Amino acid sequence: MTTAALQTVLTVPERFRGPAGVANGGWIAGTMADALNGNRSPVEVTLHAPTPLDTELCLEHVGNTVTLSDGERLLVEAFPVAEDLTAPDFVPFTDAARAESGFPGWQGHAFPECFACGLREPGDGLRIFPGPVEGTDLVAAGWRVPFTVADEDGVPASIVGAALDCVTGWAHFKPGESALLGRLAVQIHGRVYPGGAYSVVARATGREGRKLFGESAIYDVNGTLVAAARATWIAAR
Known part of the structure; x- marks a missing residue:
């Protein structure tokens, strides 16, 4: 059969x-x-x-x-995937937005055209610029969701996946460093709304040869977990 x-x-x-x-x-x-x-x-x-x-x-x-x-x-x-994904801790939106000043991509960005973390015009890309959160092992960014990424049903899963992606790489990268995403597990718990303000948070969870591991999350301003991801990146030789 x-x-x-x-x-x-x-x-x-x-x-x-x-x-x-x-x-x-x-x-x-x-x-x-x-x-x-x-x-x-x-x-x-x-x-x-x-x-x-x-x-x-x-x-x-x-x-x-x-x-x-x-x-x-x-x-x-x-x-x-059978099990729920774990998420890094919540970072309040104001702290996440403050962390953007330490975004390594300001000093050197391998993929400046990237839809998620690239230096695109407002409304064109997502402009998620994660930097280190003081006193933690986290990186975070304040995500102001552009109306231009919504469709008639709201913000689609493709956009949520993009928001969860690059931040896990920047948990590892120094200015100018890069890798390519090899695997991403995604779990969406709630809706993302156009025009909303969210904290995008990630932490590095390990490294094995050329493989870099990380996990990320999107939280609303009240600290409710909206989505989570687990990533494996492959660094250049």
Whole structure:
């Protein structure tokens, strides 16, 4: 017996780039998580290869797996995760916004065009600039959600995934340093509202050779956990 596959076409607009010419990994992870289960439970997304922009890609749903392919080339896989994701501690919005002054990207940014953490114009990118929170092992940024990322149903999972992504890298990076996202597990607990103010928080959880590990969270101004993620990055050789 074979399981029928549901196939749809996904095209990533150029706006949602991470490194120049390829999709932001968090945007892809959020999209895949939403496609798999509509954000009802945690989903782990593995990025096997960079996702091209403005290209018709095949999104295929078979059983409890969703894949994204470019022709015969597998780009991304998503699977459900059994356990809830842990989250770094809450940082109040004012403290998170204050931490942005220490953002290493001000001194050197490998991917200044990145949709999530790049130096894009207000309303175009998310402009999440995490810096160290004094007296903690955390980095944080105050995220003011632009209305330009919302659709008719509010802020989609793809945007939430993007917000959770790069901050886990900046928990490791010094000015000019970079890595590529290899895996991101995403769990969305509540809605993100356009025009809202949120704390985006992350901490480094370890390193193993070229692999960098981190976890991140989005909190509303009252300290309610809105979303969490667990990331694995692959540093350049």
